[in-house]
Amino acid sequence: MIVIRGDTNPLILFLGLMKNILFAIFFLCTFFHLGETNAQSLVKKYFNNVFNDTSEISKPQFLVYPTLAYAPETSWEIGLSSLYVYYAKRDTANRLSEINGFTFFTLENQYGLWFDHAIYSDQNDWFFLGRIRVQSFPLKYYGIGMNTDPNYLALVDANQIMIKERVLKRVQKNLFIGIEMDFQRLASVDFKPAPEASTFDLPRGNNGSTNFGIGAGIVYDNRHNVLNVREGLFTELAYLRYSPALSTFGFNAVISDTRIFRPVGKNNVFAAQLLGQFNSGDVPFNQLALMGGESMMRGYYTGRFRDKNQIASQVEMRFLPLPLGFTERIGAAIFGGAATVFPDFSNLNLKNIVWSAGGGLRFLLFPKKDIYTRLDYALTAEGSGFYLFIGEAF
Numbered sequence: 001m002i003v004i005r006g007d008t009n010p011l012i013l014f015l016g017l018m019k020n021i022l023f024a025i026f027f028l029c030t031f032f033h034l035g036e037t038n039a040q041s042l043v044k045k046y047f048n049n050v051f052n053d054t055s056e057i058s059k060p061q062f063l064v065y066p067t068l069a070y071a072p073e074t075s076w077e078i079g080l081s082s083l084y085v086y087y088a089k090r091d092t093a094n095r096l097s098e099i100n101g102f103t104f105f106t107l108e109n110q111y112g113l114w115f116d117h118a119i120y121s122d123q124n125d126w127f128f129l130g131r132i133r134v135q136s137f138p139l140k141y142y143g144i145g146m147n148t149d150p151n152y153l154a155l156v157d158a159n160q161i162m163i164k165e166r167v168l169k170r171v172q173k174n175l176f177i178g179i180e181m182d183f184q185r186l187a188s189v190d191f192k193p194a195p196e197a198s199t200f201d202l203p204r205g206n207n208g209s210t211n212f213g214i215g216a217g218i219v220y221d222n223r224h225n226v227l228n229v230r231e232g233l234f235t236e237l238a239y240l241r242y243s244p245a246l247s248t249f250g251f252n253a254v255i256s257d258t259r260i261f262r263p264v265g266k267n268n269v270f271a272a273q274l275l276g277q278f279n280s281g282d283v284p285f286n287q288l289a290l291m292g293g294e295s296m297m298r299g300y301y302t303g304r305f306r307d308k309n310q311i312a313s314q315v316e317m318r319f320l321p322l323p324l325g326f327t328e329r330i331g332a333a334i335f336g337g338a339a340t341v342f343p344d345f346s347n348l349n350l351k352n353i354v355w356s357a358g359g360g361l362r363f364l365l366f367p368k369k370d371i372y373t374r375l376d377y378a379l380t381a382e383g384s385g386f387y388l389f390i391g392e393a394f
Contacts, residue, residue, distance in 0.1 A: 057368040060086035063390075067104070079104030083390050085227070085369060088122040095120040096225045096369060100390065110136050118226045127176050127221065130165035141191070144203060144288065145307055146341060146352040150382050153200045154191045158208065160286075161185040166217055166238075174222040180238045182213040182253075186286050205284025209248035213240035227371045227391035228320070229261040230269055242281075251281030259394055269318040273394050279308045289341055291354075295393045297339050299356045299378030299385045305341045309348075312339030316393070320362060320372060331362030331372060335393070356380050365390065 055061060067079040082101045088094040102114040112135030119128040136159045140152040161184070168178035189208045193200075217238035223229045235258040244250035256276040264270050275296055277289035289310030292300030296312050314337030321331040336357040342348045360376035376387045387393075 055368070058087055058090040058092050060084065060090075061366060061369070063365075067102070077104055077106045081390075085366070085371065088120060091122070094122060095124055095223070096227070098227055098391070110138070112137055125170050127168040127170070127178075127219065128166070129168070129219075131162070133160060133162040135160050139286075139303060140301055141203075141285070142304055142306075143200065144285070145343070146305055146349075146354075148305065150304075151196060152194055153197045154193050157188070157190040157192065158286075159185075159187045166219070168217065168219055174220055176219040176221065178217060180215050180217040180240060182240055182242075183211075184287060185210045186284070203285035204282060205249065205286060209284045209286075211242045211247035211249060211284065211287065213242040213247070213253060215240040215253075223261070225370055229259075229271070229392070230370070231263050232261050234259040249282040249284050251279055251283045251287075253287075254278040264317075267320055267323075269320060271316045271318065271392070271394065273314050275310070275312045277310045283308055291339050291341055294387045294389060297337050297354075297356045297380075298335070298358060298376060298387060298393065299380040299383065300354075304382070305339075305354070307341035308343050309345075310339065310341045311348075313337060314356075314394070318362070318392070321364060329364035329367070331364065332359065333362060333374070333376070333392075334359040335376075335378075354381060358384075360387075 061084070063083045065081055067081050068077070080103050084099045086097055088097065097117075097119045099115070099117040099119070101116075103112065105111045112133070114135075115132040117128065117130060120126070136157075139156040139158065141154045141156050142148045142150075142152050163183040164181070166178060166180045168176035170176050185208075186205065187208045187210075189206060191202060191206060215238060217236060219234070219236045221232075221234045223232040223234055236255065238253075238255045240253040240255075242249065242251050242253070254276075255278075257273070258275075259271065259273045262270045273296070279287070279289065285306070288306040288308060290303040291297050291305040291310060291312065293302040296314060314335060316333055316335035318333045319331050321328045324330055336355065338353050338355050340348070340350070340353045342352070356378055357380075358376055358378035360374055362372040362374050365371050365373045371391065373390045374388070374392060376393070378385050378387070
């Protein structure tokens with residue numbers, strides 16, 4: 001996984017990534033004292049497995065690759081990403097499960113460890129969907145609401161732990177019901193005002209907080225491949241209660257997420273998503289609805305706009321693959337989105353909607369499992385950004 005910020009030169013990142021890949025292979029060969037023949041065999045086997053996907057379709061696949069990125073708040077960021085995909089009991093009638101991880105450190109002594117997963121049991125009876133984030137990473141804080149200045153007010157240094165998990169049981173075909181849990185801890189918080197920032201009020205939770213929410217969720221999901229959905233519907237409605245007995249702050253959260261995928265012709269896919277996040281009570285600044293990121297409203301810094309509530313939508317047209325003639329492994333996509341945040345419905349103003357649009361290329365990484373890696377360029381009214389990930393944005 002690579003997120004290339006808008007101020008990063010993509011050529012520098014690409015060259016650095018290739019250098020890291022070659023260095024990693026050379027290091028492994030040297031460390032294990034492999035002979036020249038064995039080293040060539042290792043390199044050939046690795047690239048053959050990745051680019052030609054010669055393995056049996058039911059066989060699990062594991063990929064590890066280095067990453068490199070740059071951002072002003074971190075300097076150079078070096079990391080290692082991994083992806084593990086499999087079918088339960090190697091039965092392709094089951095849905096494709098995926099576990100991906102990302103660990104990084106920066107020249108500013110910041111670090112992070114991320115894990116995301118979507119796991120289906122045999123016959124899809126159980127569905128485990130969640131993520132883990134453990135990181136010490138600066139957060140740009142712009143204030144709360146839609147009328148905030150594009151220049152950030154403060155850089156927030158903090159140690160973060162975020163664990164979200166859904167444990168869902170299939171009760172009917174494609175319908176799952178279960179519990180949802182969310183644990184978030186923000187510690188060692190330090191607001192460092194931007195040089196040009198004027199005086200501002202510190203938000204709720206500026207000294208850190210520990211919040212644990214538990215609730216219930218209902219999910220309808222008939223997707224077969226969560227990394228590249230050709231046709232299907234995913235919709236989730238969840239309620240979480242952060243009780244003052246278990247949390248620093250007491251508040252409630254309702255999440256609604258609906259994603260529709262429809263085939264257009266033989267290879268093309270139209271995808272659409274509508275996301276709603278609705279909070280009430282004493283919500284700390286780090287758990288407000290945050291707009292931006294690598295999935296929804298690409299091009300905006302995560303948390304560029306934040307408030308108690310958010311409504312966001314996006315559409316995407318995917319060409320998988322492009323009809324180039326000489327290869328069937330290159331695809332493309334174009335996308336657009338719109339979103340707003342607001343304190344309550346009485347203050348919902350459609351004039352405060354912001355937009356995001358862009359396009360990107362796709363490369364078919366695992367042909368038998370129909371998994372692409374994506375390079376997206378997103379443009380907004382305030383800037384742009386590049387994103388490189390395995391799997392589609394949603």
